[in-house]
Amino acid sequence: MYKDSIQARREIARNFTALNYRVDPLHWQTLCMGVNRDLQAKKMRPNVPVPSRRKVIPFLKMMHQETGSMLKAILAFGFDGPWTSSGGSFRLAREIGFDIAHYAKNIHHKNGKVTFLEIGAAWAGFRAEECAGHQATISGLSGEFREQLGESVFLHFTNLTPWHASLPKGVTEHPYVTAAGLGALENRGVQAGEVDIIYSQAAAYFEQDYTAFLRSAARLLKEDGVLIFNHDPVLASAMDEVAWEHGLRLVRRKQMGGMNGAIARYHRLRSSPVSQMVFPGVKRAEDEEVVCESLVMSALRRNVEV
Incomplete structure (x- = not known):
């Protein structure tokens, strides 16, 4: 070792x-x-x-x-320090009401292509028995899109060390890549602005440089792309500010407690400036409409005053 x-x-x-x-x-x-x-x-x-x-x-x-x-x-x-068993699933996403497999299917149906990236997904492993678990892991996701892998469906995952000698076509492991160092993927076939979903269960939690992580994730995501990960709840406000600066808006956050901390879901902003001017912390669509309406009314009042 x-x-x-x-x-x-x-x-x-x-x-x-x-x-x-x-x-x-x-x-x-x-x-x-x-x-x-x-x-x-x-x-x-x-x-x-x-x-x-x-x-x-x-x-x-x-x-x-x-x-x-x-x-x-x-x-x-x-001598070895805290031990951790391998595992991994989309459980955290489900905790905040987000079905990764269902969302990926919708994106694929709409755009004819979907790209998924998981940080630390090697722990889930690609085993025959895992595929039987349907969409519970990236392994199950590969089974769900078996016919489209490598053609219109591309699954990527990172880890700190290599785990697999071989993988299905269209599934790529990126060893030695940290959450803050996601930019390294741009030299490994993952194009900026091409990823539909970025997900992490635990791996991003231990990333201390969350600014570099959020900046890199925002760069990789498509407009309206989704970023889901868990983090230390103490960092929530600071993360929201950094995320907003890099074009990510908070859609939902759920406090889980323990080592799961808080689960956050961000979406990449679209190009339209007015429709996407939503402050960090806004969770519901109706709240977004209220905020946007308020911003427009404020702008109109300023014009009248001038």
Whole structure:
């Protein structure tokens, strides 16, 4: 695992250099921890409920069962840091009433093409049994669009380390790419302004440079494209301001608590300036109409006064 960790850090640093992106030491330390979590997760079955290390006996039993070695279980307890089982789904999107598969189908029907990007989706894995889960993961989404993959449907996902030796046509893994470094995808076949949906469950949560993340995501999204991710609730107001500056409007936010934090859904603004002048925090269409009407009336009053 040590050699893989070193390799991943080098590749991530190389991507940052290509983007002329400078990462501060604390942020880099967090990324290194993320790399180790990634490598640890590969050793376990998906969605294993790993007990807290505070519960010593249950933790050791679980790790012994998963790794097949008591020595590895003890090392995991004493030296490896917090363990995370692989997994991943579209659950967070469903929590805020957004069905990714249904939305993707509508976009494909309307435009004849759909591009989806998930940050950290490698954890979900592309396994035969996953495809049976229909649209629960990106793997299930690939099964739903099996006939259109590579022709009119393109699925991309990032991760801190590589997970798959082969993938279905039209599905592309982008290892060594962080949430803040999404700009690296523009050199890997993902064009700016071409992505319909960007989704992250947990991966963007640990991104400390949310300004770079939101800027890069906004650049990749189409007009009216959707960005869904979870984040630390404390950052909500600051994120909304940054998002607005880069052409993203908040549609909905839901507080989940715990490690899920808050789930946010942003849409990329259209070119029309008046119809899209919606302040961060607006959640409903009727609220948007009120805001726009208010802005127009204010402009008319200023003209009358002049």
